Amino acid sequence: MSKAISEFIRGIIKDNPIFGLVLGLCPTLAVTTSVENAIGMAAGTAFVLVCSNAFISILRKQIPPSVRLPIYIIVIATFVTIVDMLMEAYTPPLHRSLGIFIPLIVVNCIIIGRAEAYASRNNVFYSIIDALGESVGFLLVLVLIGGIREILGSGAIVLFGTKLVEIPIEPATFMILPPGAFLTIGVLMAIVNYSKAKRLTKMGGE
Amino acid sequence: MENLFVIAMNGIFLKNFLLVQFLGLCSFVGVTKESKSAIGMSSAVVFVMAMASIVSYLIYTFVLIPFKLEFLDTISFIVIIAALVQLVEFAIRKFSPALYRSLGIYLPLITTNCAILGVVLLNVQYEYSFMASVVFGIAAGLGYGLVMTIMAAIRERSVRVKVPSAVQGLPHAFFIATLLSMAFVNFFGVIPI
Numbered sequence: 001m002s003k004a005i006s007e008f009i010r011g012i013i014k015d016n017p018i019f020g021l022v023l024g025l026c027p028t029l030a031v032t033t034s035v036e037n038a039i040g041m042a043a044g045t046a047f048v049l050v051c052s053n054a055f056i057s058i059l060r061k062q063i064p065p066s067v068r069l070p071i072y073i074i075v076i077a078t079f080v081t082i083v084d085m086l087m088e089a090y091t092p093p094l095h096r097s098l099g100i101f102i103p104l105i106v107v108n109c110i111i112i113g114r115a116e117a118y119a120s121r122n123n124v125f126y127s128i129i130d131a132l133g134e135s136v137g138f139l140l141v142l143v144l145i146g147g148i149r150e151i152l153g154s155g156a157i158v159l160f161g162t163k164l165v166e167i168p169i170e171p172a173t174f175m176i177l178p179p180g181a182f183l184t185i186g187v188l189m190a191i192v193n194y195s196k197a198k199r200l201t202k203m204g205g206e
Numbered sequence: 207m208e209n210l211f212v213i214a215m216n217g218i219f220l221k222n223f224l225l226v227q228f229l230g231l232c233s234f235v236g237v238t239k240e241s242k243s244a245i246g247m248s249s250a251v252v253f254v255m256a257m258a259s260i261v262s263y264l265i266y267t268f269v270l271i272p273f274k275l276e277f278l279d280t281i282s283f284i285v286i287i288a289a290l291v292q293l294v295e296f297a298i299r300k301f302s303p304a305l306y307r308s309l310g311i312y313l314p315l316i317t318t319n320c321a322i323l324g325v326v327l328l329n330v331q332y333e334y335s336f337m338a339s340v341v342f343g344i345a346a347g348l349g350y351g352l353v354m355t356i357m358a359a360i361r362e363r364s365v366r367v368k369v370p371s372a373v374q375g376l377p378h379a380f381f382i383a384t385l386l387s388m389a390f391v392n393f394f395g396v397i398p399i
Contacts, residue, residue: 022376025235026320030228070288073317077281085277100327103280107320109232178226179387186380194372 004129011133018141018185019192023109027101028142029181035157038146039139040094044087044102046135048079049111050128053119055079057127060120072115073106080105110134148184149175210341213334217345223321224353225387230321234357235379237312244358248351250312252344254294255325258287259343262326263336283326288317321350356386 017023024045031041052075056063063071084102087095095102105111114134119127150157153175156166174180223229230251237247262283270276295313299306316322325346329339360382369378 022235023232025231026228029231070285073284073288074281077284081277081280084280100324100331103327104229104320104323106280106284107318107323109318112318177391178228179384179391181228182380182384182387186377186384189380190370190373190377193375193377197372 004126007126007129008133008136011130011135012137012140015134016137016141017110017134018138019189020137021110021113023113024138025185026104027108028145029178029185031098031101032142032146032149032181032184033153033176034150035143035146035159037094037097038142040087040091040098041101042135042139042142044083044098045105045108045110045138046131047083048076048105049114049135050131051079052076052111053114053127053131054124056115057119057122057124063120068120069112069116072112076111076115077106110138145181145184145188149180153180210337213338213341214345217342218349218352219390221346222349222353222390223324223346224350225383225390227324229324230319230350233315233319233321234354234383235376237315238354238358238361238379241355241358241362243312244354245351246308247312247315248347248354250316251319251321251350252347254287254291254313254316254322255343255347255350256340257290257294258283258322258326259329259339260336261290262286263329263334263339266330267336279327279330280323283323287322287326291317321346353386353390357382360386 013020015021018025018028027041027045031037052072055075056072080103083105084095087098087102114131118130122130147157151165151167152169152172155169155171157164172180175184221227224231224234233247233251238244265282265286266276266279270279270282275282291313295306298313325343329342332338332342334342357379361379364378364382373381
């Protein structure tokens with residue numbers, strides 16, 4: 001059981017999809033104009049990641065290695081189509097604001113990366129744990145970036161119709177526009193690098 | 207009849223794939239360490255985007271719509287792109303080994319480049335005609351190439367710039383992208399076309 005917990009934590013911290021593996025940048029920057037969009041995107045990606053990791057792990061002994069990548073892509077595309085239709089039916093406003101980034105989950109490198117690096121080598125249980133860990137890591141980063149951009153760009157965080165936080169500042173539209181996304185992720189990555197370097201020198205000094 | 211010039215300008219500047227729409231960012235930070243590889247990747251992308259726009263338009267209009275299978279668009283487009291990239295790779299290797307040596311290593315990367323699938327999906331979403339799809343495909347590729355080339359040139363020249371060690375590498379690239387993106391969003395956004 002302890003292995004399961006450590007695999008789960010690893011997906012959130014060490015192999016975090018954005019800051020650890022640097023995979024899946026496009027949706028990270030494109031849909032994080034608000035916390036609500038960020039949660040919707042992360043939920044869609046999580047569904048596809050868990051389902052495809054489980055499915056590929058079940059079939060890992062049947063899939064011939066030479067054609068594995070096309071098979072992974074077809075499996076992922078099937079689950080993405082399911083998510084696309086579910087979102088269109090049950091959350092139409094979210095579906096509209098995420099736009100083409102829902103079908104583009106197919107080419108999100110996180111999903112095919114985990115299928116290749118993890119699900120093709122491990123059993124179903126650990127593949128699902130790994131997918132859940134990666135999904136939570138992805139969700140946290142998306143909500144963080146979305147939160148920073150929404151609060152600086154509009155002065156408040158609105159989640160499903162209720163106002164969560166409000167700060168008295170002049171809203172900077174810049175943060176909602178594309179340049180704000182690049183700036184936010186640049187600053188966050190610099191902070192992550194700084195803390196990593198600090199931890200390394202501390203370990204080296206002992 | 208859409209104005210093809212407006213579509214082309216949209217594809218290159220106003221709806222620039224990298225800086226305004228965030229499509230294809232993995233290659234944007236991955237392949238722009240030197241100009242040579244950025245230009246190689248961009249030419250491969252222009253070529254595949256144009257081909258993918260043509261083929262996917264034909265498949266969507268003459269296969270998916272008559273059989274009422276529009277909901278299968280994502281699956282069929284990704285298969286089309288993967289097959290197309292393979293075909294292009296074979297064709298280039300057979301007919302022009304010199305071109306293959308310079309483009310070959312970038313072709314496999316293109317299948318999972320979201321810019322290609324993005325252009326095909328946008329063509330469907332905007333309901334472009336055949337000509338408009340092809341023009342938009344080529345324009346989007348050119349816009350991608352333009353930004354890749356600018357970015358690679360800036361990164362090559364800023365190698366010797368002294369920055370704090372935490373900012374080196376990716377954060378530095380993202381800060382350059384912030385400035386470039388500001389230029390694209392604000393400068394081209396005010397031209398009324």
